[in-house]
Amino acid sequence: DIQMTQSPSSLSASVGDRVTLTCRASQSISSYLNWYQQKPGKAPKLLIYTASTLESGVPSRFRGSGSGTDFTLTISSLQPEDFATYYCQQSYSTPPTFGQGTKVEIK
Amino acid sequence: EVQLVESGGGLVQPGGSLRLSCAASGFTFSSYWMYWVRQAPGKGLVWVSRINSDGSSTRYADSVKGRFTISRDNAKNTLYLQMNSLRAEDTAVYYCARVGNDQADYFDYWGQGTLVTVSS
Numbered sequence: 144d145i146q147m148t149q150s151p152s153s154l155s156a157s158v159g160d161r162v163t164l165t166c167r168a169s170q171s172i173s174s175y176l177n178w179y180q181q182k183p184g185k186a187p188k189l190l191i192y193t194a195s196t197l198e199s200g201v202p203s204r205f206r207g208s209g210s211g212t213d214f215t216l217t218i219s220s221l222q223p224e225d226f227a228t229y230y231c232q233q234s235y236s237t238p239p240t241f242g243q244g245t246k247v248e249i250k
Numbered sequence: 251e252v253q254l255v256e257s258g259g260g261l262v263q264p265g266g267s268l269r270l271s272c273a274a275s276g277f278t279f280s281s282y283w284m285y286w287v288r289q290a291p292g293k294g295l296v297w298v299s300r301i302n303s304d305g306s307s308t309r310y311a312d313s314v315k316g317r318f319t320i321s322r323d324n325a326k327n328t329l330y331l332q333m334n335s336l337r338a339e340d341t342a343v344y345y346c347a348r349v350g351n352d353q354a355d356y357f358d359y360w361g362q363g364t365l366v367t368v369s370s
Binding site: 175177179189239243244 | 285294295296297300309311345350351354355356357358359360361362363
């Protein structure tokens with residue numbers, strides 16, 4: 144199975160900050176990388192698929208980039224509603240595997 | 251509006267069984283692959299099982315193979331997960347999720363989740 148590693152595990156940031164989250168795959172996954180946001184007690188929400196395509200309705204402050212093994216999710220100006228846990232997921236091969244998550248907390 | 255609504259979770263003793271359901275609406279259910287994904291308390295997301303659009307192909311995580319069975323009834327727009335021989339480590343919130351594009355397995359819609367607790 145392809146292992147996905149996210150860093151950092153958590154971070155503290157302020158409203159308005161630019162935040163960058165990283166996801167690394169244990170082997171090349173081309174651009175088959177997806178990002179989700181999860182708030183406590185809620186289901187995950189798709190933000191970005193195939194590394195850089197913004198899901199419909201997701202604010203443009205979210206940006207995904209990368210290919211191969213290294214990927215980033217950037218939030219250009221953190222908003223109060225963005226405090227959550229973010230997961231990456233590879234869809235290059237079955238089984239689909241998720242990173243362990245990055246929790247974005249309020250500083 | 252796309253909706254996925256899970257049901258069937260609850261408290262069960264080790265070795266017991268449960269059947270989860272996921273009722274789909276707002277889209278042509280029979281056209282989409284579907285997954286079950288679970289999340290143990292305070293932990294991350296882990297895939298459990300996958301089924302293709304007509305139900306002819308299924309896959310399972312090694313941790314549930316031989317104990318869980320995924321199925322679907324396209325006439326009833328419903329996805330199922332039959333869980334047998336349950337263990338404490340199966341305790342989790344179980345989500346059903348729709349595959350947005352079967353060429354690039356991302357999950358564009360999720361249910362609200364149903365909690366399964368395996369404990370004596």
